[in-house]
Amino acid sequence: MSISVTCNNVGKIWAEGTPRAHEALRGVNLEVKDGEFVVLLGPSGCGKSTLLYLVAGLEAATSGEIMSFGEPVTEPAPDRSLIFQETSLFPWLSVWQNVTFGLSLGEMPLEQRKEIATKVLTKVGLRAALDKRPHELSGGMRQRVAVARALAMEPKVLLMDEPFAALDVQTRAKMQDFLLDVWRDAAASVLFVTHHIDEAVALADRVVVFTSRPGQIKEIVPVDLPRPRDPFSPEAQELRRHLTAILSAEVDKAFAEQEALA
Amino acid sequence: MTYKVNEERGGPTAPSGLDALLARLKAPAMAVGWTIVSVGLFALLWEFLWLIGLADPKLLPPPHIFMGNITEQAQYFNTAQRWQIGADPNAGPTPYQAVWITIVSSTMRVLIGLFLAAVVSISVGIAIRYWKMMENLTLPTITLLAPVSPIAWLPVAIFLFGIGNAPAIFMVFIALFFTMTLATITQIDSVNQNYINVARTMGASKRQIYTRVILPAILPGLLVVLRLNLFGAWMVVLIAEATGVGYGLGQVIMLARNTFNPGLVFFTIVIIGLLGFFFDFGLRMAQRRLLYWLPKGAGSLG
Numbered sequence: 001m002s003i004s005v006t007c008n009n010v011g012k013i014w015a016e017g018t019p020r021a022h023e024a025l026r027g028v029n030l031e032v033k034d035g036e037f038v039v040l041l042g043p044s045g046c047g048k049s050t051l052l053y054l055v056a057g058l059e060a061a062t063s064g065e066i067m068s069f070g071e072p073v074t075e076p077a078p079d080r081s082l083i084f085q086e087t088s089l090f091p092w093l094s095v096w097q098n099v100t101f102g103l104s105l106g107e108m109p110l111e112q113r114k115e116i117a118t119k120v121l122t123k124v125g126l127r128a129a130l131d132k133r134p135h136e137l138s139g140g141m142r143q144r145v146a147v148a149r150a151l152a153m154e155p156k157v158l159l160m161d162e163p164f165a166a167l168d169v170q171t172r173a174k175m176q177d178f179l180l181d182v183w184r185d186a187a188a189s190v191l192f193v194t195h196h197i198d199e200a201v202a203l204a205d206r207v208v209v210f211t212s213r214p215g216q217i218k219e220i221v222p223v224d225l226p227r228p229r230d231p232f233s234p235e236a237q238e239l240r241r242h243l244t245a246i247l248s249a250e251v252d253k254a255f256a257e258q259e260a261l262a
Numbered sequence: 263m264t265y266k267v268n269e270e271r272g273g274p275t276a277p278s279g280l281d282a283l284l285a286r287l288k289a290p291a292m293a294v295g296w297t298i299v300s301v302g303l304f305a306l307l308w309e310f311l312w313l314i315g316l317a318d319p320k321l322l323p324p325p326h327i328f329m330g331n332i333t334e335q336a337q338y339f340n341t342a343q344r345w346q347i348g349a350d351p352n353a354g355p356t357p358y359q360a361v362w363i364t365i366v367s368s369t370m371r372v373l374i375g376l377f378l379a380a381v382v383s384i385s386v387g388i389a390i391r392y393w394k395m396m397e398n399l400t401l402p403t404i405t406l407l408a409p410v411s412p413i414a415w416l417p418v419a420i421f422l423f424g425i426g427n428a429p430a431i432f433m434v435f436i437a438l439f440f441t442m443t444l445a446t447i448t449q450i451d452s453v454n455q456n457y458i459n460v461a462r463t464m465g466a467s468k469r470q471i472y473t474r475v476i477l478p479a480i481l482p483g484l485l486v487v488l489r490l491n492l493f494g495a496w497m498v499v500l501i502a503e504a505t506g507v508g509y510g511l512g513q514v515i516m517l518a519r520n521t522f523n524p525g526l527v528f529f530t531i532v533i534i535g536l537l538g539f540f541f542d543f544g545l546r547m548a549q550r551r552l553l554y555w556l557p558k559g560a561g562s563l564g
Contacts, residue, residue, distance in 0.1 A: 058459055076463040088456035092478040092555040102464030105474075133555055153464060 002069065004157050004189040005032040005055055010064035011214075012050050023214035024050040028064070030208060030217065034156070037183060037190045039204035041197065041243065043251050047215025048193045052159050055191060056082045068157065078102055081150035085162040087142045089134040089149075096121065096130045099149045120148040123182065140171040144178065151186060158183070160192045164199070176202050180227065197243045201236055202229060209246050212254035219246055321524055328525035328532075333357070335529045339364045339514055368503065368511040369537060371427060372495045375434025379495075380488055383439050387446025392472060401447075404440050412437035412498045416505060430510070433502035434495045441494075445487045449480040482556060485549045489542060496538050 012025040024047035032038050040048040053059045054066055057076040066073040068080060076082075089098045096117035097104070103113050121127050124144040134142055143163055150158055160179075164172045176199065183190055194200055200207045207221040221243065225235055305325045311317040312324040319327060328335070336357035355363060386404075390397045415436045419429035453476055461475045503512025511530055518526035 056459075056463055058462060076465065078463070078465045080463065082459065082463045084456045084459070086454075086456060088454070088460045090457060090475070090478070092481075101461070101474075102466075105464060105466050105470055135555070149460075 002034045003031050003067075004034045004036070004069060005030070005191065006065075006067040007031075007051070007055070008065045008067070010051070010054060010061045010066060012047070012054060012059070013062045014050075016062055025054075025061075026214040026216050028215070028217055030220075032157075032189050032191060035187055035189050037180075037192065037203055037205045039200040039207045040191065040193045040210065041200045041207050041247070042195065042210030042215065043212050043247065043254050044195055045254075046210045046212050046250070048210050049161050050215065052082070052161050052191060052193055055157070056080055056159050058082070078153040079155050080157045080159060081153050081155035082159045083143075083146050083150055083161065083163045085165045087134065087139070087146070089142055089145055091134050093134075094130070095126070095132050095134065095137070095145055098134065098145060099152050101149065102153050116152055117148075120151045121145075123151065123185065124148045124178070138171075139167050140175060143167065143175060147179070147182060151182065155186070155188050158186070158188050158190045160190065162193055162195070165194070165196075172199070173202075177228075179203070197240055197247065198231065200243065201225075201239050202231060207243065209243065210250075212250050212257070218250065323525045323528065325528075328528045331525075332529075335526055336361050338517060338523070338526055339509075364509055364511055364514060365533060365537065367427070367509065368499055369541075371430040371499050371502075371510070372434060372492075372541075375431045375499070376438065376488070376492060376495045378431070379435045379438035379442055379491070382435075383442035384446050384484060387443045387450065388472065388476075390443070390447055391450045392468075404443055408440035408444055410440075413501060416501065419502065420505075430499055430502040434498050437498040438491045438494055442487060442491060446480070446484065449483040449487070450476055452483075453479045482549075482553050485545070485552065489545045489549075492541055492545060493538060496534060500534070 007028050007030040010025060010028040011023070013021055013023045015021045028051060030038075040051065042048045050059070054061050055068070055073065057073045057080065060074075068077075073080075089095075090101065093101065096114060099117045099120060100108075100113040103116065118127065118130065121130060124147055126141060126144055126148065129137060129141065129145070134145070137145065146163070164175045167175060179190075180203065192203060201223065204223050207223060209218045209221065210216065211218045221239070223239060225233070225239075229236060308317065308322075309324045309326065312319060312322075317324060339357060339360040386400065390401055412433060415433060419432045419436075423429040423432055457475050457479055458471055461471050466474065499510070500512035500515065503510035504516040505512075511534055514530050515527055518524070518530065
């Protein structure tokens with residue numbers, strides 16, 4: 001099995017060389033196998049989203065190296081799709097135009113684009129919303145469109161930055177099931193950022209737990225539970241307890257630091 | 263790439279027939295009603311102050327006086343070029359025609375000035391963000407000149423363009439250009455970074471990011487800027503006209519001042535107010551057409 005993303009000793013300092021400089025990531029080593037579902041878990045502001053941006057190629061690492069399928073990452077590429085927490089659909093385009101925005105940047109003819117849009121929107125169960133505008137959709141539907149937009153690019157790596165954080169609990173659970181279906185179907189690897197322990201246990205093949213700033217990998221916890229997972233099984237409970245314990249130590253540390261600053 | 267124009271607007275289907283028509287007319291009817299009430303109250307207060315003797319009719323003539331003798335007021339709107347050699351003193355348009363010519367010429371100056379200022383400042387604003395060198399070369403000067411009062415440009419306008427339409431249009435342009443350029447830059451800077459990141463991860467070039475993402479994203483804000491600057495344009499054109507560009511509403515006000523005619527001042531103010539109101543209304547309609555994607559009431563002033 002090939003490796004879709006490799007992080008070698010990656011570090012990131014924002015605003016380096018200025019008085020506002022702060023270190024977001026330090027010495028991150030991580031390998032994501034092709035088709036693997038990896039969840040990055042950590043307290044808010046621990047740099048896990050930063051790592052996602054680095055892997056996407058939107059920002060350059062200050063130190064270390066990031067590779068995707070053996071190639072160094074220097075700029076964004078369509079096969080590494082990023083999905084954000086907040087809605088990032090263009091309000092001036094209809095749903096299908098949003099979904100095929102990336103394809104319309106090239107030379108692909110309209111009929112072909114519309115065909116692809118219909119295909120991926122059917123996949124996410126939103127075929128009927130083809131000609132709607134983003135503001136006519138609910139939050140969950142919008143995130144499904146965002147997933148469809150990523151799928152239209154046929155990505156090999158899906159990067160998701162707390163994509164369901166703005167949704168209510170029931171919608172979130174539905175979206176997690178939906179995402180697992182899509183993931184199996186697309187055969188892409190997923191790097192999923194969250195600060196939600198339940199979400200990590202429900203989704204991940206491996207959970208990467210981060211320390212608070214600078215973000216370093218504290219522990220990588222494999223989740224060997226068969227899917228579909230029962231969130232109330234003893235193994236899942238035990239896993240949650242374990243993750244909670246690691247995380248709360250980090251949150252305590254973050255609080256102590258903030259108090260020291262104040 | 264052309265965007266398909268949204269043809270079926272309005273989401274859920276409205277009830278058909280007379281009810282639908284009435285329902286659709288209700289909101290605009292309310293708006294018109296409250297406008298009349300608001301203006302009426304103001305006029306009534308003024309009339310009351312006149313009635314009890316607080317408002318001197320020689321200085322602050324109430325509406326029924328200055329609006330009551332339109333024929334007489336119209337006499338002052340003289341657009342005949344009598345100073346020209348060989349012109350017959352009685353030549354030229356009738357008073358009512360002159361009122362229209364005055365209104366149209368002021369309006370033309372406002373619209374041309376506003377249009378030029380909008381086109382140039384939006385282009386310059388975008389260019390400043392697109393090319394760093396453009397920013398280095400122009401932004402300091404623009405920021406330096408932005409706070410200069412349009413009055414200061416008046417002599418420059420006359421030196422450069424003499425008398426006529428050109429200096430008035432130049433005044434409108436120069437009064438709006440700097441602030442509109444800065445407003446365009448502010449709009450670009452406040453574009454949701456997610457939009458740009460999405461486009462980048464999908465492989466958009468810098469040019470595509472500007473044309474396909476930033477431009478549509480800043481359009482709502484730009485239209486608000488345009489509407490606010492429409493009022494600015496009306497203010498400036500009066501200043502320009504008051505100092506002798508031939509004729510125009512500003513010149514009439516200046517004439518009224520020199521001949522001590524407050525009725526004529528207020529009459530002209532009413533005309534300017536109405537013109538501004540209707541042009542703002544027009545821009546708001548254009549905004550609604552152009553920004554079909556915004557939910558009702560979002561991204562605009564009222």
